[in-house]
Amino acid sequence: MNLSDISGLFPGLKDTIYLNTATTCVGCTPAREAYERAVERWSTGRFDWMEAEQAGEEARRMFAEIIGANAADIAIVPAVSTAAGIVAANLPPAKRGENIVVAENEFASNYYPWLLLRERGYDVRTVAAEEDIVPAEALARAADGGTRLIAVSAVHPVTGFRADLSSISRIAAGSGAWFFVDACQAAGAVPLDVVRDGVDFLATASHKFLLGSRGMGYLYVRPGLVDRLQPVLAGWKAAREPFESFLGPAMELSSTASKLDASLAWFPALADRAALAVIHGLGIGAILERNAQLARHLQSALEAEGVSYRFFPEKHRSTIISVPVSDADAVMARLRRANVVVSVRAGRIRLAPHFYNREEELLRAAELIAGR
Incomplete structure (x- = not known):
């Protein structure tokens, strides 16, 4: 999987670390262009x-x-x-x-x-x-x-x-x-x-x-x-x-x-x-393997920063990791200032990487959650 090609599919993420796919994904270029073509044709009476x-x-x-x-x-x-x-x-x-x-x-x-x-x-x-x-x-x-x-x-x-x-x-x-x-x-x-x-x-x-x-x-x-x-x-x-x-x-x-x-x-x-x-085109198998690698990398990054989270056995792990924090509002404010997009669920910071994320983004998110 060519990471530069993937970045080209999601140009809107250039300055953003997006770890909120569990809420909604980031629109890829082909999907955005499909909307743009549809709107243009609709607005000119030529929608098919x-x-x-x-x-x-x-x-x-x-x-x-x-x-x-x-x-x-x-x-x-x-x-x-x-x-x-x-x-x-x-x-x-x-x-x-x-x-x-x-x-x-x-x-x-x-x-x-x-x-x-x-x-x-x-x-x-x-x-x-x-x-x-x-x-x-x-x-x-x-x-x-x-x-x-x-x-x-x-x-x-x-x-x-x-x-x-x-x-x-x-x-x-x-x-x-x-x-x-x-x-x-x-x-x-x-x-x-x-x-x-x-x-x-x-x-x-x-x-x-x-x-x-x-x-x-x-x-x-x-x-x-x-x-x-x-x-x-x-x-x-x-x-x-x-x-x-x-x-x-x-x-x-x-x-x-x-x-x-x-x-x-x-x-x-x-x-x-x-x-x-x-x-x-990328292959669902390659995407799923990439997702598993990113989830493992995020877990390692959190552990390296001393951040505790609920650890599940391998067969019960997914791409979602929820981190309990004492002050969710403060952590969210810190993440927003750094252009890191996550969500809060049940008082926890919910992180949800997808194949369009990079390892260094996960490291930075872990640092910010830890207060660095």
Whole structure:
């Protein structure tokens, strides 16, 4: 991976150390140019929405490759909450003893849709965190023969704890439950393989480690489950032949996950195609290895500065590292003065490097957190 070429893709970072990809990525040049072309054509009455629809199909295919799936398994949705809402809506009214298992410290988009199932009779079992994490064993203790869905984050957005998806999948299978994964902090950051890990549903927005922008996201549906789901936001894109289905009276739904599509956000779709093409061109394997190297380098830099943080075993590490500090406001002010962009979550400084970062940037961030 040529670091000078990568720098050329992100010229806006020349004077900024950006370690906030867990909130939103930095727009790469091809994605920015896609927006600029779209705005110019839109403002002159020459916007080609068919090109945008094609961009969405190409983005669907490239995202599928990243998670080890096929394009037919992917629905395009605007957000994780939309994906979770679709899945939740397809659970029938609960029978006696049926329940949902979810960690109590999940991000709201992967929490509220399941809590609302209480109104349909489900016992929603919110599993308490143990020292900020919810291990697979805790989910196993909450699950039983009445469990109908287990929902987790592949990478927790605050702690950076990376879930053991294959172990949780086995727990879900033992209960006959669906297994839903929020991959917002994992897709494009750490390895994902939905087939290997036995995932039933995986959802992500594209504006973090996938280099896209707000408004585009994806829902993976395991083959065999598509026929069991009905779209709850059905429009013309849900049809088997969308471009022949603008009007009624007939309704013939797609036989693939695209029947769950929301109407496409055209500008974000054009940007997503450009952004995912960057990932495809560099190689997702090379990006993931680079990310792992940067995470290790950041950990070493923090340790060298005497900065304490929550250390996870290798299989549970991600690209997110959260550092507890006594005065988050003071540390954030120091970082801002040095043009270092991070975020604060639960009173901790959250650092989230991506492949566009450099080792010396991580060293400087560690020094600043330590007060140097």
